[in-house]
Amino acid sequence: MATATQSERQPPIPLAVLPNAVPPAVIRSRPPHPSIPQTKADRDRLLDVIRRSLAADPAVPPVAMESLRERAQACLVAADLPATYLDYAAVLVNNETWRDALAEVPFERRLLLMPKCLREENRCSAPFDEFGLLCKQCGLCSIQDFQTEAERLGYAVLVAEGSALVMAMIQTGQIEAIVGVSCLPVLEKTFPFVEAAAIPAVAVPLLQDDCIDTTVDIDWVWDYIHLEAADRSRRLDLGSLQDEVAGWFTPTTLTSLLGEATGPTETIGRDWLARDGKRWRPFLTAAVSAALSGETQHPGVQKLAVAVECFHKASLVHDDIEDGDAERYGQPTLCGQEGIPVALNVGDLLIGEGYRLLAESGLAAEQLQHAVREAADAQRLLCRGQGMELAWSRSPGPLSSRQVLEIFRLKTAPAFDVALQLGAIAAGRHAEVSDVLHQYSEAIGIAYQIRDDLEDLQDDAGLTDAVAARPSVVLTLAAERARGADRDLLQAVASGQTPTGTTADAIRGAVTRAKADEKALLLLESYKEQAVTALDTLSDASLKGLLRRIVARVFNQLAFEGFCREADQERQAAQPATPAGDAQ
Numbered sequence: 228m229a230t231a232t233q234s235e236r237q238p239p240i241p242l243a244v245l246p247n248a249v250p251p252a253v254i255r256s257r258p259p260h261p262s263i264p265q266t267k268a269d270r271d272r273l274l275d276v277i278r279r280s281l282a283a284d285p286a287v288p289p290v291a292m293e294s295l296r297e298r299a300q301a302c303l304v305a306a307d308l309p310a311t312y313l314d315y316a317a318v319l320v321n322n323e324t325w326r327d328a329l330a331e332v333p334f335e336r337r338l339l340l341m342p343k344c345l346r347e348e349n350r351c352s353a354p355f356d357e358f359g360l361l362c363k364q365c366g367l368c369s370i371q372d373f374q375t376e377a378e379r380l381g382y383a384v385l386v387a388e389g390s391a392l393v394m395a396m397i398q399t400g401q402i403e404a405i406v407g408v409s410c411l412p413v414l415e416k417t418f419p420f421v422e423a424a425a426i427p428a429v430a431v432p433l434l435q436d437d438c439i440d441t442t443v444d445i446d447w448v449w450d451y452i453h454l455e456a457a458d459r460s461r462r463l464d465l466g467s468l469q470d471e472v473a474g475w476f477t478p479t480t481l482t483s484l485l486g487e488a489t490g491p492t493e494t495i496g497r498d499w500l501a502r503d504g505k506r507w508r509p510f511l512t513a514a515v516s517a518a519l520s521g522e523t524q525h526p527g528v529q530k531l532a533v534a535v536e537c538f539h540k541a542s543l544v545h546d547d548i549e550d551g552d553a554e555r556y557g558q559p560t561l562c563g564q565e566g567i568p569v570a571l572n573v574g575d576l577l578i579g580e581g582y583r584l585l586a587e588s589g590l591a592a593e594q595l596q597h598a599v600r601e602a603a604d605a606q607r608l609l610c611r612g613q614g615m616e617l618a619w620s621r622s623p624g625p626l627s628s629r630q631v632l633e634i635f636r637l638k639t640a641p642a643f644d645v646a647l648q649l650g651a652i653a654a655g656r657h658a659e660v661s662d663v664l665h666q667y668s669e670a671i672g673i674a675y676q677i678r679d680d681l682e683d684l685q686d687d688a689g690l691t692d693a694v695a696a697r698p699s700v701v702l703t704l705a706a707e708r709a710r711g712a713d714r715d716l717l718q719a720v721a722s723g724q725t726p727t728g729t730t731a732d733a734i735r736g737a738v739t740r741a742k743a744d745e746k747a748l749l750l751l752e753s754y755k756e757q758a759v760t761a762l763d764t765l766s767d768a769s770l771k772g773l774l775r776r777i778v779a780r781v782f783n784q785l786a787f788e789g790f791c792r793e794a795d796q797e798r799q800a801a802q803p804a805t806p807a808g809d810a811q
Contacts, residue, residue, distance in 0.1 A: 240615050243632035246670065246757035249749060257442060259434035262411065263315045264308060270444060271780070275466035276306040277319050282464060288324040289422045295320050315432060318414055322429040322451070329427040330454040330461055332404040335381035339452065340407040341370060342433070342441075343386060377452055382406075404428065406451045408443055410436035446779030449759075453775060457768035460518045465780060468517065472510045475529055476501050476536065484533055485580060496573045496580070499561055500533075500540055507781060508646040509536045515650030518773040519660070527588035531598070531649045534588070537581035538602065539642050542609055544574035549617060550697065578606075594652050601648040605641035612637025616697050623723030628707060631698045632673055640672025656767070663765050667774060670758035674782065676700075677751045684744065690720075690731040700750070702734075705743035713737040755782055 264270045280302050286294070299316035303309070308316075329337075374384045383402060404427040409417075414430050421428045429451050434442045454461055474480060481497050488494045509532035516528045544561050546552075548570055553563030562570035585598050615634050619626065647664040651657045680701045684690070699721065706717040717737050719726055725734075738744055758778050765771040 240619075240626065240630040241633050242627070242629040243636055243673070245629065245632075245750075246753040249752045249756050257435065259442075260411075260436055262311060263432065263434055264312055267444065269306075269308060273302065273306045273308060273312070273316060274319055274323075274447075275464075276302045277316070277323050279464055279467060280305070281320070281323050282462075286320075286324045288321075288328060288427070289425050290321065290324050291422075292317070292418065314411055314415065318411065318430065318432050321418075322431075325427045325429050326454065326461065329404050329406070329429060329451065330458065331456050332427055333381070334455070336403040337382050338402040338405050339373065339377040339382045339384045340405055340409075341373060341384075341386045342409055342413075342438075373448065373452070376449075377406075380452070382452075402426075405430075406448075407431070408448060409433060410438070410441070412436050446776075450776060450779070453772060455768055455772075458772035459521055459769040460514075460773035460776070463514070463517055463773065465514065465776065468513060469506070469510050472506050472513050472532060475509065475533055476504075476506065481533070484530060484584070492569075492572055492576055495561075495565060495569065496576045499544070499573060500536065500577065504536075504540075506536065508539050508642055509533060511535075511643065511646040511777065512650040512653070514773055514777065515647050515664075515770065516653040518769040519651060519654035519656045519767065521769075527590055528650070528653050530584040530588040531590075531653055532646075534581040534584035534602070535642075535646045535649060537577045537584065538606065538645065541574045541577035541581070542642065544570050544577070546613065548574075549613065550620075588653075590652065594655070594657075597657055598649055598652050601645050601652070605645035608637050608641040612639075612641075619698060620723070625706070625718060625722050626698055626703055628700055628703045631700045631703050634698060635673045635676040635700070636669055639676045640669045643672050643675070644668035660765065660767065660770060663761055666761040667758050670754045670761060671778070671781070674751050674754035674758065677747055677754065678782065681744065681747055681751070684735060684738065686731075690734045701738060701743055701747045704746050704750075705738040705741040708743055708746065709737060709741040713740055717741065751782075 259265055264273060277299075280298065286298070290298075295317045296313060299313055299320045300310065302320065303312060303316050370386055374386070377384050405421070407428070407430040409430050410433040414432065431443055431447045431451065434444070475484075478497065478501050481501060482488070485497070488497050512532040512535050513528055516522075516531075543555070547555060547560040548562045548567055552560050554560060560570070561573060564570075565573070581602065582599070585595065585602060588595075588598070590598055612634050616638065619634075644665055647668055648657065648661060651660050651664060677700055680699045683699065684701060702717060702721040706714065706721040709717045716726065716729065716733070720729070720734055755778055759775055762771045762774055765774075
């Protein structure tokens with residue numbers, strides 16, 4: 228009787244459940260106008276600075292333009308951004324002065340005002356009447372997403388340029404607050420009227436003002452739409468909290484939490500724990516605890532958050548050993564620096580340190596039982612996902628994109644889940660939110676890994692030398708979609724059998740021709756939307772608001788677009804031509 232090989236004994240990898248697709252328009256982008264910060268990271272940093280500034284020195288709205296500009300200038304300096312962005316920064320300052328007042332207005336007394344240029348003009352079949360665009364919910368743009376959600380909450384919605392109708396609604400008391408989207412020139416023109424009306428009004432600026440392929444920071448729009456009085460997290464400064472959490476990993480703080488290092492293993496482990504990192508997971512623990520308890524310094528949270536990072540760093544150490552990686556993000560891995568035996572021992576130590584911190588966190592007996600269970604379950608799931616990947620590495624072969632996503636679900640999502648669950652346990656709210664946090668974590672974890680795969684497309688070594696280390700959803704999608712010689716090449720690459728002499732540019736070219744990068748971007752956005760959708764059943768407004776903001780914070784490059792020329796034609800008719808030498 229023939230003996231089954233290892234690969235034949237390996238059970239098949241289950242298929243991941245795919246989320247609902249998002250409209251392709253969501254992922255399109257173009258460079259912002261020169262008067263607006265050019266990257267999402269810069270815009271988010273400026274908004275963080277503005278929020279911190281107003282927390283330290285509050286302003287009572289409505290604030291006069293001169294004062295807004297003074298505050299905006301100071302915030303630009305603090306954010307290390309040029310004065311070119313002064314008008315844009317002033318709009319953000321004005322928005323944030325109204326933030327709390329907007330939150331107090333019931334949804335049914337608010338208006339969501341969107342410009343027609345968010346539609347895809349050449350394909351949009353929606354008619355207009357005296358109130359603006361009558362969206363037909365065709366799915367070609369994001370107008371329907373905003374409109375559907377806003378109307379579900381109780382908003383009145385208009386898709387039209389600023390008009391006398393809006394002012395009439397304000398003057399008759401039909402609406403008491405406005406959330407809008409508009410370009411900077413229109414905002415400058417309407418500011419005096421809104422200031423005079425003295426009603427809460429925020430407006431997210433379009434990133435272009437030519438009404439052609441315009442984009443907006445969509446996560447900011449969602450944030451303002453969902454603001455409500457019950458959401459205490461709107462006052463939680465996530466930037467400051469991230470800074471605070473990062474401070475928990477200095478050598479001095481780690482010594483205060485763990486005691487003096489004894490011997491070389493603990494010394495190396497502390498150094499590895501203190502190394503630079505995004506600290507998303509410990510941040511999630513601290514943020515969830517703060518949202519659910521209302522306390523930013525809840526007892527035990529610091530040790531729980533550091534425990535989460537211990538578990539995560541241990542998994543990275545072991546992952547690098549298993550994959551044979553000498554470098555990670557351009558820096559030596561622990562096994563590349565110290566050798567496999569030392570790295571393996573340090574990884575084991577960090578797992579032990581994580582459980583020690585759980586035991587010393589001061590949780591009540593029942594809470595501690597839940598915490599240990601969540602940590603153990605996450606560890607088991609992660610190892611099962613890693614085991615699937617290792618089995619594939621031992622005997623590489625073709626996988627479907629859904630099988631790759633299932634590996635991601637098991638391997639990446641548990642680290643996010645345990646971070647969120649421990650925050651809820653610390654706040655004493657675990658039982659009521661655990662299921663939602665689990666669904667949210669799965670979507671976030673898969674999205675996070677898809678983004679890593681997209682970033683790996685830019686890494687020459689990752690596409691050639693180390694491609695067999697783990698499955699890639701981008702390469703798998705490309706192999707499924709390609710034709711001809713490209714299909715043969717990509718099927719070999721995705722199966723861990725890159726032909727000798729294949730260059731990274733050749734792989735990237737084949738991926739692009741298959742449009743697999745675009746498909747992966749759509750998949751990424753779909754899982755992000757699934758994460759937000761998972762929050763629908765949450766009854767706690769603070770946690771719901773926080774987790775919605777966290778999606779935007781972790782994935783900060785989302786934009787959408789549309790087409791329209793009305794405002795541009797209006798400006799050209801009203802203003803003299805700009806001399807060529809004065810153009811920006």
